[in-house]
Amino acid sequence: MFQSKIGSFLDYTSSLTSLLVLISFGIITGCEDPGSVGSNLSESGADVEIVDVPVEGMETVSFNSYSGNFSYFSVGAYNDPIFGEMEATGLLKPSLPASNNDSLQQDAVMKMRLLFDWEHVYGDTLTNQTFDVYPIQEFWRGNAIKLKDEIQIDENAKIASFTVEEDDSLDIILDSDWVDNNYRPYIDAENADSLYEDEVFGLALVPTEGGKILPLNSSSTRFVIENPESDTFEVANDRWAYQLNRANEGEAPDGVFKAYNMLENTLTFNLDLSGIEVSGPNISKAELVFYRDETMSDPAPQIKRQNVQRANLHFVNPKDTPDNLVPGNPVVSGTYSEKDEAYHFDVTSLLQSGLIDGLPEEQQFYITLPTNGTVKTDLIYSSTSDSNPPKLEITYLKNSSN
Amino acid sequence: MKKVVLIALLFCVGSSVAIAQSEDGKAKSGSVYSKLGIGFPVDIGSASARSLGLSGVSYNEINVANLANPAHWGNLVYGLGAGGVGLESFDANQGDNTAQNTHFSIDQFQLQFPVIRGKFGISASFSPVTQSSFRNYQEDVRYTGEGSAQDTLIYGIENRGSGGANRAEIGFGWQISQQFSVGYAASAVFVSLDDQFTGVFANSDYQSVTYQLETSGYSFGNRFGAFFRQSELFSEDDELGIGASVSLPVTIGAEREQTSTQGGRTIAISESDGPELGNGDIRLPLNISAGVSYQPSQLTMLAAEGTYEGWSEFKNDFKLSEEDLFTDRYKMGLGFQYFPYITGSNKFLSQFKYRLGASYDTGHLEIQGQKINTLKFSFGLGVLSPRSNSNSSMDLSLEYGLRGTNSANLVKEQIWGVRLSLNLAEIMFFRPKLQ
Secondary structure, X not given: OHHHHHHHHXXXXXXXXXXXXXXXXXXXXXXXXXXXXXXXXXXXXXXXXXXXXXXXXXXXXXXXXEOOOOOEEEEXXXXXXXXXXXXXXXXXXXXXXXXXXXXXXXXXXXXXXXXXXXXXOEEEOOOOEEEEEEEEXXXXXXXXXXXXXXXXXXXXXXXXXXXXXXOOEEEEXXXXXXXXXXXXXXXXXXXXXXXXXXXXXXEEEEEOOOOEEXXXXXXXXXEEEEOOOXXXXXXXXXXXXXXXXXXXXXXXXXXXEEXXXXXXXXXXXXXXXXXXXXXXXXXXXXXXXXXXXOOOOOOOOOEEOOOOOEEEEEEEOHHHOOOOOOOOOOOEEEEEEOOOOEEEEEXXXXXXXXXXXXXXXXXXXXXXXXXXXXXXXXXXXXXXXXXXXXXXXXXXXXXXXX | OHHHHHXXXXXXXXXXXXXXXXXXXXXXXXXXXXXXXXXXXXXXXXXXXXXXXXXXXXXXXXXXXXXXXXHHHHHOOOOEXXXXXXXXEXXXXXXXXXXXXXXXXXXXXXXXEEEEOOOEEEEEEEEEOEEEEXXXXXXXXXXXXXXXXXXXXXXXXXXXXXXXXXXXXXXXXXXXXXXXXXXXXXXXXXXXXXXXEEEEEOOOOOOOEEEEEEEEEEEEEEEEEEEEEEXXXXXXXXXXXXXXXXXXXXXXXXXXXXXXXXXXXXXXEOHHHOOOOEEEEEEEOOEEEEEEEEEOOOOEEEEEEEEEEOHHHOEEOOOHHHHHHEOOEEEEEEEEEEOHHHHXXXXXXXXXXXXXXXXXXXXXXXXXXXXXXXXXXXXXXXXXXXXXXXXXXXXXXXXXXXXXXXXXXXXXXXXXXXXXXXXXXXXXXXXXXXX
């Protein structure tokens, strides 16, 4: 009886209740426009704060790392008053023709075609740079040879000499004896590939006189074979690398570190998060900022040092370096800003999680300049510098209740 | 059926008015002043009492549950149930800035049973004590870097808050004599407040960041009530009612923590890592309500009620900077009701309960010397169940009010509200079993 009365009453009101629920739901799920009204009634309770944390314990670490099979390989020499006497010897080996139809006729000419990217030249752009080309006398692999490895070349058997002036490209005719003895026999031979691999080791481009280092694009460097009675054809590089000798480096200013690419001189530091009183999830942006010393200008207008625009930040176990300093897998890639003359590394995610779970104690931070086969240098203010020391800049939402 | 259509129409109109005031707003927020303290005080009172601008401490309607005065529970004849919902629109302005917010709320729920009919009754209820529901947004600029590297960081901070204090209460009322009744209720008072801050940046290199401040705690409260009525004072049908209730102060031991979410994980910030986190007290003030009602006949009633709340004694360990903003609150209300259905007329407009009221609330806030007062006008319509043997009803209340001031760069709010409550009075059929 009671239930039936309640039921009938609810039937009576059900249409209204449904209406109410529908309208209310529509309102609750509607869009919002709160405006700034009332925000000054009490203290906000939150504010955006920016805190700078100094980066301590900065050092440089040098590695002898791989120099082959990158986008570029460098050749040339330059004596830099700060970064020392640099001598880059290019190593390359022509491939055998890919097609069976391509062959070297008698009196065929084999040329090495070099295309120059003047944007990336290091040194005196107006100076002529001469090279001698010699045969390499020992086996090497493009993905195994390292920057500071010594490789044996036969300096008594010059294959070619050439001078780089201001041309965009250059075809260098290779000595016919070398071609006849070290290339032609392997084109039609049985087991040509393995024989060529085991018995011919390629060419070394040794700088002699001059004052600039030229990065050669590995994909545009070609060997051209001109047959007198048939079509000319090209063969690509089979492997490429370079060796860099650096001597008599000058002194960097106090509190400034020299950084070289190809892991030749990397910067390393530790980041102590224990003193940072910021909650990880409250971080909006965390940036490592490393300032460049721009006070050391280029020695002369025609002298170009490579203007580095990017650097990589790695966070790896020092025991496994340099193999774990993989160029393609940094924690973050930083960019150089002309505005404040500094590299900026966005470490927001790393710091957000690091402040919650801590950073792995066995790992260390490394900054590397681009590892791409060119020669790049930079001057970075260290943590001991009085001006522009590196810092960790954290922008976060602070609970400012009080 | 006509009644249903009418009340549906009124509710639609009321809702439309409320929504229309918020234009493109429809924010799930209430008064901007509910940001302060633990929210804006919510007066105990059904939709029917609110229609009169009163709480209902000074009169008792036999078919409608009354939460305002425990003494009324001693007069119970029927088993009663009541519950309601409300919709309020706040059209706020401050200087040249305006904001529109619409707030949907679930009002109190109450069950009342007569243990001894007309002598002793019990009540169980759940009702809000304070309500916090706000959202505001402020933009700011910070300069980063130095010299030529100086940059401008434009950001905004959105602050959303919700929750408040709620009371779960059980109590009894005892009619000592025909004229005098008393009542007592014990309650558990819960505080649950969420304050969320979100920082957003114009520069996409910056991630938006959100954290919450969650405050929770509970304590126990006591409420007393007394009611005196005298019939046949000036005529055979008249009745004078005088009622009062007192809620004692409640000190709630609460805990506040800061949490953030990252990668699906909720990270709590410890007390040592943030200001005003950890444990603290929230003290809710004394509340005294009293009033007088006079019914010249069963058709009409005139009532005046007042409320005092000692908010100057309010304490909140988690917002110490706001301590000076609170002041004692006084609220006065005057209401008139007309029940033409009692005449038994068949006319359509004579089948409803009509209520009209106004109230003035000095407010519990005083900011920069300005009291945040509220002036409200209300109109109510009660619809009886169409069943002849039912005493259940439905009450619709429409409100319009003004709160605050534009002086001292404060906020003035125009409030439109509509409330609906159901009053079930069918449970009387349990009475023989209970007795």
